[in-house]
Amino acid sequence: MNHSATSLHAEPQTQPEHFDVLIVGAGISGIGGAYHLTHQCPGTTFVVLEAQDSFGGTWLTHRYPGIRSDSDLYTFGYRFKPWTGTPIATAAEIRSYMGEVIAENDLAQYIRYGQRISSAIWSSQDALWTITATRGDTGQTRRFTANFLWMCQGYYRHEIGYTPEWPGMSRFQGQIVHPQTWPEDIDLAGKQVLVIGSGATAATLVPNIANDCAHVTMLQRSPTFFRTGRNAIEIADELRKLQISEEWIHEIVRKKILYEQSAFTRICESNPDWAKEQLLAGVKHYLGETFDIATHFTPAYRPWRQRIAFIPDGDLFQGIRDGKASVVTDEIETFDETGIALKSGKHLDADIIVTATGFHLNVLGDIEFVIDGKPLVFADTVTYRGMMFTGVPNMAWVFGYFRASWTLRADLVADFVCRLLNHMKAKGARSVTPALRPEDADMKLLPWIDAENFNPGYLMRGMHLLPKRGDKKEWAHTQDYWNEKDEIPAIDLDDAAFVYK
Ligand SMILES: Cc1cc2nc3c(=O)[nH]c(=O)nc-3n(C[C@H](O)[C@H](O)[C@H](O)COP(=O)(O)OP(=O)(O)OC[C@H]3O[C@@H](n4cnc5c(N)ncnc54)[C@H](O)[C@@H]3O)c2cc1C
Numbered sequence: 219m220n221h222s223a224t225s226l227h228a229e230p231q232t233q234p235e236h237f238d239v240l241i242v243g244a245g246i247s248g249i250g251g252a253y254h255l256t257h258q259c260p261g262t263t264f265v266v267l268e269a270q271d272s273f274g275g276t277w278l279t280h281r282y283p284g285i286r287s288d289s290d291l292y293t294f295g296y297r298f299k300p301w302t303g304t305p306i307a308t309a310a311e312i313r314s315y316m317g318e319v320i321a322e323n324d325l326a327q328y329i330r331y332g333q334r335i336s337s338a339i340w341s342s343q344d345a346l347w348t349i350t351a352t353r354g355d356t357g358q359t360r361r362f363t364a365n366f367l368w369m370c371q372g373y374y375r376h377e378i379g380y381t382p383e384w385p386g387m388s389r390f391q392g393q394i395v396h397p398q399t400w401p402e403d404i405d406l407a408g409k410q411v412l413v414i415g416s417g418a419t420a421a422t423l424v425p426n427i428a429n430d431c432a433h434v435t436m437l438q439r440s441p442t443f444f445r446t447g448r449n450a451i452e453i454a455d456e457l458r459k460l461q462i463s464e465e466w467i468h469e470i471v472r473k474k475i476l477y478e479q480s481a482f483t484r485i486c487e488s489n490p491d492w493a494k495e496q497l498l499a500g501v502k503h504y505l506g507e508t509f510d511i512a513t514h515f516t517p518a519y520r521p522w523r524q525r526i527a528f529i530p531d532g533d534l535f536q537g538i539r540d541g542k543a544s545v546v547t548d549e550i551e552t553f554d555e556t557g558i559a560l561k562s563g564k565h566l567d568a569d570i571i572v573t574a575t576g577f578h579l580n581v582l583g584d585i586e587f588v589i590d591g592k593p594l595v596f597a598d599t600v601t602y603r604g605m606m607f608t609g610v611p612n613m614a615w616v617f618g619y620f621r622a623s624w625t626l627r628a629d630l631v632a633d634f635v636c637r638l639l640n641h642m643k644a645k646g647a648r649s650v651t652p653a654l655r656p657e658d659a660d661m662k663l664l665p666w667i668d669a670e671n672f673n674p675g676y677l678m679r680g681m682h683l684l685p686k687r688g689d690k691k692e693w694a695h696t697q698d699y700w701n702e703k704d705e706i707p708a709i710d711l712d713d714a715a716f717v718y719k
Pocket of ligand 1: 276286288334373623
């Protein structure tokens, strides 16, 4: 069945349009889902609904100067499509890669843009989701029904970033900008720019605007770990010289990167001091022995408790070394007319303040979920391996890895969903709902993520909105690619954790 984009204009709608599967979002996860469905579940009807006007998700939303991946594209790219560029890629390069996936696999016919889903209502009697979406251009709503919902909506609100409320913000006479809504017409020439934050976004933005403004200062409350290195992978370049096929290069380089990441993660756990020294040596290489690395680039937490951003060619540190950028580690006392007064008593003058302060976690795409007449309280559910939820029928979501590339998990979850759909078809089941088994009755329920293990701000702020986890691997989102790559394909779909009807 070909659901072409022309059916979009068939208003007014009398009957909801029906699909076997409805994918929410056309980011890296949703486009991957569409690819896997066409390859692993041929004949399944499906549609991808996307609120924005094009594909890309994160890589479309974020348009600040220098926007790039902080993980390598060999593992951030799909397992099925070789990556042939430099390992760290710009948003434009990632979108172009995704565009090729869409074109090469004829996926455009399945995607509807400008469709924001506002509600998803499940009826057990019909074993169907009824989904309402609103068109961005006309404001018209459309209804869809689907047997299965595949949530590829990411983890944060795309329209607006997170800016804390600081005292005195309204007094500031200059411009306040969040990187997620970067104004196209911003004029940096001759300006003093102050970037608040020191995560991957700030670390990308600072060197990329340093030449366009008078001076840029990165203001951080506390330091962050960074990895530095060349934006190249020697073995990939070697293999290309030998004219090895790109499919082979993709596979070999993926394996090598994953092996090295795993080894580093283990060292971070077993010998955090050594790992810390290695990371700090990379910073020292650019900033020299006399720079105060202890104050500005030596975090108090263990490496890997937060994602470690990769700084290609140490560009952030080169900017600081060359005097175009500087870093201040201090706390904000108040904004005032001319900038920011710090707790130390110092004052930072600014014409433009950039709040690189993160995201608003939005757990299920700000969609209102109702199950058999009852609003779904997501925090009352328990996750099945971070993919499905107790009491929520025919629904899977994609939440990738924090420490390894997101797409590694998007591919694994896609395999699982396709296998589950095929299994349901073979069984003649209309619905599948995860449920705790008798042996899970006394299982201790815990917050989604162990804050001792991983604790970025947007997750900590939104933990109360997330499902619970249990202390068994079936009921946890482990964030461990090395186990999941073997465990997810081996899941017994007839386990009592899956209730079929
Ligand atoms: C600046 C930045 C850099 C990052 N760099 C990396 C990196 O280098 N490596 C890495 O592994 N991860 C990185 N991440 C994490 C990143 O978000 C994921 O890796 C990945 O791109 C997420 O893909 P996704 O398709 O799951 O979600 P998203 O990219 O968030 O896309 C979700 C899509 O769903 C749509 N959507 C949401 N709600 C609705 C709704 N109600 N109705 C219709 N459509 C909806 C959105 O408009 C969006 O297009 C980065 C994140 C950010 C913000």
